[in-house]
Amino acid sequence: MPPSRLSPHRPMHFRLGRMLGKGAYGAVHEALLESGASVAVKRVDLGRCARGPGKDSRLAFNVESEVLRNLPSHPHVVAFLASEAPRGGQGEALIWMECVSGGSxxxxxxxxxxxxxxxxxxxxxxxxxxxxxxxxxxxxxxxxxxxxxxxxxxxxxxxxxxxxxxxxxxxxxxxxxxxxxxxxxxxxxxxxxxxxxxxxxxxxxxxxxxxxxxxxxxxxxxxxxxxxxxxxxxxxxxxxxxxxxxxxxxxxxxxxxxxxxxxxxxxxxxxxxxxxxxxxxxxxxxxxxxxxxxxDAGWQLPPPTLATRATRCGGGRSWRRTGGSIPPPPPPPPNHP
Missing domain, CATH: 1.10.510.10 (Transferase(Phosphotransferase) domain 1)
Structure with a gap:
């Protein structure tokens, strides 16, 4: 389940955990919030993408973050929490998502x-x-x-x-x-x-x-x-x-x-x-x-509050999100399959 709504006045720390999946230009890790909730963090090395055929991966990251950011929540779509792309298009870009712990x-x-x-x-x-x-x-x-x-x-x-x-x-x-x-x-x-x-x-x-x-x-x-x-x-x-x-x-x-x-x-x-x-x-x-x-149009749900950008916290494997709030997941429609 996605994490609960977070206070917009308190920074949110992420500590990266085990790797959930890996591709040519990035990986997905489980991460722990300061609240104790688990999320998934997709990390893409934009600098590496820009130096070769991974330009498609760089574009894919931009498309993925924009598509997820603008979608309302739904019980059968992985929930988007926040994203960050470094200025200048170099460095590591991230998407924070709901962590689905049962695998694929x-x-x-x-x-x-x-x-x-x-x-x-x-x-x-x-x-x-x-x-x-x-x-x-x-x-x-x-x-x-x-x-x-x-x-x-x-x-x-x-x-x-x-x-x-x-x-x-x-x-x-x-x-x-x-x-x-x-x-x-x-x-x-x-x-x-x-x-x-x-x-x-x-x-x-x-x-x-x-x-x-x-x-x-x-x-x-x-x-x-x-x-x-x-x-x-x-x-x-x-x-x-x-x-x-x-x-x-x-x-x-x-x-x-x-x-x-x-x-x-x-x-x-x-x-x-x-x-x-x-x-x-x-x-x-x-x-x-x-x-x-x-x-019954149970899938037509109001759009969530958009999460704002997140920033790296310190030099370790922790992350901080500043400002905004992450919306809670909607209750599932009654008797959904």
Missing amino acids: VSGVLKTYGAMREDTAGRFAAHVLSGLVFLHSNRVVHRDVKPANLLVTVCGTVKIGDFGSACVVDGEGGKAKGIAGTPNYMAPEIFRMVNNPTGGEAQGDGTYDCKADVWSLGMTLIEMLTAHPPYSELSNPFAVMFHIARHPTPPLPPSASSRALAFLARCLERCPEARSSSLDLCTDPFLPPQLGRLNR
């Missing part, structure tokens, strides 16, 4: 293997609830996959890692550009002139929020099998080629008819015919509470 769905699959359908359906419902919220705020996540879905110790799934996200213009707005992880990317992303799969141009490479729905379908396949789609292919370009040119990904042979029908709606190759995240909420494969939650 990917970690759950590695530890326990393939999920039962009822568990996978519940997890998919949580992700779908978060996607409805994001899409209603014109955010396309663009990297929905088990590694970016975090699980609380109580079994609540939250969407995290917004480094590939973008905000589209208005209702029906389009995104452009290849972003995400190949095994989970929708085929319309590759339909562009001079596309990397080597196939013919089939479109202008634009796509909308339904690309996340395709990724949810691929994620559900992994939850039911414990293997990513196209895991037998080690070359990412071969994966892109298969997604762009083949009718459908391999489906779990032991899946129920309800699961297969849900997957068919997610993995419709034509984005115009693919179900939206909101349309999927009443699918019989999912717990019935999800449809009620979204019909």
Whole structure:
């Protein structure tokens, strides 16, 4: 659970703890507040990013912090607390977020293997609830996959890692550009002139929020099998080629008819015919509470008070946040899945 509202008159100290994840240009650590609450801190070395191909990571940090800063709170999206980027664009940039201590769905699959359908359906419902919220705020996540879905110790799934996200213009707005992880990317992303799969141009490479729905379908396949789609292919370009040119990904042979029908709606190759995240909420494969939650607009919550910038405290591994306040998490809607 995110930390409670903090006093705007008292500095907040962070002490970094264990590493939760690491990439080429930064890492995510657990951190301890002076209140005793735990948060997650994402640290990105902007100087290192600027010296090489990590310029994309630098841009991703800016996009991620802005997307999260402007989103209201939601029970199935990791809560944003604060961010800081050093002046001049050099040094270490940070994003403070809710710490989800149960690990990722990917970690759950590695530890326990393939999920039962009822568990996978519940997890998919949580992700779908978060996607409805994001899409209603014109955010396309663009990297929905088990590694970016975090699980609380109580079994609540939250969407995290917004480094590939973008905000589209208005209702029906389009995104452009290849972003995400190949095994989970929708085929319309590759339909562009001079596309990397080597196939013919089939479109202008634009796509909308339904690309996340395709990724949810691929994620559900992994939850039911414990293997990513196209895991037998080690070359990412071969994966892109298969997604762009083949009718459908391999489906779990032991899946129920309800699961297969849900997957068919997610993995419709034509984005115009693919179900939206909101349309999927009443699918019989999912717990019935999800449809009620979204019909009642339980995901429309008031925006939080924005947290102000944070500053390094001393020369050690402690941090201080000055000014502003961090909003408390909203109470979950009744009977949410």
